[in-house]
Amino acid sequence: MPDGILIVLIAGLVATACGLLGPFLVLRRMALLSDAVSHAVLPGIVAVWLVAQTRAPLPVIVGAAAFAVLCVLGIDALRATGLVASDAAIALVFPALFSLGVLGVTRYAAGIHLDLDSTIYGEIAFVPFDTVRLGGYEVARSGLVLGGVVLFNLLLVGLLWKELKATTFDPQFGATVRLRPRLLSRLLLVAAAVTAVAAFDAVGAILVVTLLIVPAATAYLLTDRLVVMVALAIAVGWVGAAAGYAVALPMDSSIAGAMGLVCTACFVLALLLSPSHGLLTRRWRRRRIVADAPLLR
Amino acid sequence: MSELASEPSMLSTALGLPYTDAVVIAGALVLGITSGVLGAFAVLRRRSLVGDAVAHATLPGVCVAFLVAGMKDVPGLLLGAAIAGLVAALLMVGIERASRIRPDAAIGVVLSGFFAFGVVLLTHLSNSSDADQAGLENYLFGQAAGLLERDVAVMAGLAASALLVVGVLRRALTTTLFDPAYAGAIGLPVRALETVMTALLVVAVVIGVRVVGAILMVAMLVVPTVTARQLADRFPRVLVLAGLIGAAVGVTGALTATRGQLPTGPVVVLTGFTVAVAALLLAPGRGVLWQARRLAARRRTVRRDAVLTQPDAPVSGLRDRLVRAGLRRRGLLAADGTLTAAGRAAAAETAERRALWTAWLEHGPSIRLPDAREPDPTDLRGSLGDDAVAQLRALAAGAPR
Numbered sequence: 213m214p215d216g217i218l219i220v221l222i223a224g225l226v227a228t229a230c231g232l233l234g235p236f237l238v239l240r241r242m243a244l245l246s247d248a249v250s251h252a253v254l255p256g257i258v259a260v261w262l263v264a265q266t267r268a269p270l271p272v273i274v275g276a277a278a279f280a281v282l283c284v285l286g287i288d289a290l291r292a293t294g295l296v297a298s299d300a301a302i303a304l305v306f307p308a309l310f311s312l313g314v315l316g317v318t319r320y321a322a323g324i325h326l327d328l329d330s331t332i333y334g335e336i337a338f339v340p341f342d343t344v345r346l347g348g349y350e351v352a353r354s355g356l357v358l359g360g361v362v363l364f365n366l367l368l369v370g371l372l373w374k375e376l377k378a379t380t381f382d383p384q385f386g387a388t389v390r391l392r393p394r395l396l397s398r399l400l401l402v403a404a405a406v407t408a409v410a411a412f413d414a415v416g417a418i419l420v421v422t423l424l425i426v427p428a429a430t431a432y433l434l435t436d437r438l439v440v441m442v443a444l445a446i447a448v449g450w451v452g453a454a455a456g457y458a459v460a461l462p463m464d465s466s467i468a469g470a471m472g473l474v475c476t477a478c479f480v481l482a483l484l485l486s487p488s489h490g491l492l493t494r495r496w497r498r499r500r501i502v503a504d505a506p507l508l509r
Numbered sequence: 510m511s512e513l514a515s516e517p518s519m520l521s522t523a524l525g526l527p528y529t530d531a532v533v534i535a536g537a538l539v540l541g542i543t544s545g546v547l548g549a550f551a552v553l554r555r556r557s558l559v560g561d562a563v564a565h566a567t568l569p570g571v572c573v574a575f576l577v578a579g580m581k582d583v584p585g586l587l588l589g590a591a592i593a594g595l596v597a598a599l600l601m602v603g604i605e606r607a608s609r610i611r612p613d614a615a616i617g618v619v620l621s622g623f624f625a626f627g628v629v630l631l632t633h634l635s636n637s638s639d640a641d642q643a644g645l646e647n648y649l650f651g652q653a654a655g656l657l658e659r660d661v662a663v664m665a666g667l668a669a670s671a672l673l674v675v676g677v678l679r680r681a682l683t684t685t686l687f688d689p690a691y692a693g694a695i696g697l698p699v700r701a702l703e704t705v706m707t708a709l710l711v712v713a714v715v716i717g718v719r720v721v722g723a724i725l726m727v728a729m730l731v732v733p734t735v736t737a738r739q740l741a742d743r744f745p746r747v748l749v750l751a752g753l754i755g756a757a758v759g760v761t762g763a764l765t766a767t768r769g770q771l772p773t774g775p776v777v778v779l780t781g782f783t784v785a786v787a788a789l790l791l792a793p794g795r796g797v798l799w800q801a802r803r804l805a806a807r808r809r810t811v812r813r814d815a816v817l818t819q820p821d822a823p824v825s826g827l828r829d830r831l832v833r834a835g836l837r838r839r840g841l842l843a844a845d846g847t848l849t850a851a852g853r854a855a856a857a858e859t860a861e862r863r864a865l866w867t868a869w870l871e872h873g874p875s876i877r878l879p880d881a882r883e884p885d886p887t888d889l890r891g892s893l894g895d896d897a898v899a900q901l902r903a904l905a906a907g908a909p910r
């Protein structure tokens with residue numbers, strides 16, 4: 213398989229995994245919590261390296277998920293004191309955990325191929341070189357991992373669709389019919405963290421956060437139906453993956469960055485031109501109404 | 510850099526430290542004061558994370574400034590960072606106002622978009638053969654060791670003008686911060702003042718990004734205010750305290766980092782986090798432990814009163830036993846579980862207190878008080894005065910039940 217197609221496919225897998233979760237996060241006003249969590253998993257990755265000297269996907273995901281849970285619980289505990297607002301709680305916890313990770317890397321794990329640049333920007337260009345043998349075929353390792361994550365997210369969202377939907381739009385109702393809204397929201401964040409970790413390696417933190425928030429926000433401008441929103445979010449992610457790759461090549465710049473930029477461009481288009489919510493469309497419609505109504509002139 | 514370093518510098522002579530240390534510490538000091546004072550406006554308006562997005566947005570600003578100017582000229586780069594940060598902040602407010610996107614998603618989108626743009630520019634720059642761009646990445650994690658005395662001077666100038674603006678506009682800014690509707694009603698230009706506040710936040714971020722880096726900057730905005738808020742109730746005091754705490758955290762962190770040869774940003778942030786958590790737990794009056802202690806004392810009083818008013822009730826549980834033991838020790842309860850003379854007096858006092866409280870709840874609004882303060886429910890007599898208590902008693906006695 214040509215490297216270019218493989219890179220787009222991998223990014224598309226990340227986009228799918230993120231697109232499944234992103235709409236729920238955006239609708240629950242937890243978009244930034246996902247940003248916080250994806251930064252807070254760094255010490256988990258470092259800790260696994262320090263303890264087990266491994267970068268095998270499974271232990272790394274376990275370690276990172278542990279810190280993701282720590283991050284969410286920490287934010288929740290700070291908020292529960294009633295002394296800090298939730299945005300300040302987020303702003304206190306995740307930089308602290310991220311700092312811990314950065315210190316761990318610079319102090320103890322300098323040799324680890326986890327140089328910070330690539331975790332932040334993502335070096336998706338290296339994806340084709342990292343392969344494992346599977347049934348006689350060379351398969352990209354991150355493709356396998358991300359395939360697993362997509363499957364996991366698909367199962368989570370598919371099996372708990374009704375529950376997630378109910379608690380997203382009406383947590384009180386969810387609580388009265390015993391749907392455990394808090395448990396569900398934590399489950400969602402852990403899934404976001406697992407997705408972030410798996411994708412970290414392939415595409416970098418920045419693209420994970422971008423793909424979790426931006427396509428979902430774009431889709432939110434285009435539809436009022438949750439199923440459609442999820443589908444649109446995944447679609448915008450894929451557009452970002454393909455077009456971003458195409459843009460990055462001639463510019464000789466970060467592929468992950470370009471993919472994020474294309475997603476943002478989609479958001480701007482939706483913001484201006486969405487049929488029902490677009491800023492320009494609304495203005496045109498208003499003008500037409502005025503033009504069509506002689507009494508208003 | 511070399512020719513500057515070789516000259517005896519004013520800063521390092523003044524502080525009696527090696528050049529790099531002196532500059533780093535001065536930088537951290539400036540950053541701490543400004544992010545403390547200016548961060549308070551963001552944190553108290555629940556916009557802490559706007560700072561995060563602004564910090565990420567400075568990256569493309571720096572890159573564009575570098576592309577335009579063609580060199581790492583500090584004031585130029587800071588200007589680029591400031592313009593990009595301001596554009597990002599205004600975009601965020603704009604998206605939030607004009608569409609159905611909620612604040613958190615708006616912050617997320619702007620943050621991702623600007624950062625992606627920055628990363629694209631950065632990699633484009635470093636892949637082009639321009640050698641001078643090395644070090645631009647330090648904007649991500651901060652690189653205090655690379656600071657020059659000149660940079661610190663620029664930062665200090667920016668900080669001083671921002672603080673001056675806060676000083677001049679402090680009343681208008683405070684009113685807008687806590688009650689925008691009232692501010693509008695008395696004729697203050699609310700939109701303009703909010704823009705000024707956003708611009709000040711951008712200044713704080715731009716100063717800090719160089720020292721602690723984009724990703725960690727948000728902590729520097731939040732830590733001082735959260736800590737100061739634990740220690741003070743009045744806004745001017747919170748502002749001043751936040752500045753002092755920011756300075757202390759910045760300098761301590763920077764010193765520790767240089768001594769241990771660790772990156773400055775993470776050490777400063779972890780220092781700040783420790784301070785903030787300590788304040789949240791321990792601050793007198795407002796701290797978590799303090800509140801827990803007060804709650805425990807209140808629970809004890811309730812249990813004690815329960816035993817005093819109903820000494821014959823069957824003993825239930827360990828807590829009850831402990832309370833009874835305590836009462837016995839203080840001579841209020843006899844060995845056989847009946848009240849002693851002192852115990853009866855204490856019980857009467859409790860009953861009297863309860864009767865007064867009931868009377869207050871029922872008739873409180875109809876008595877005249879010298880001031881409008883809420884009385885202390887545990888000591889009505891003390892906080893209301895004997896006159897009011899006599900009135901209450903009369904009302905309670907005369908009222909039909």
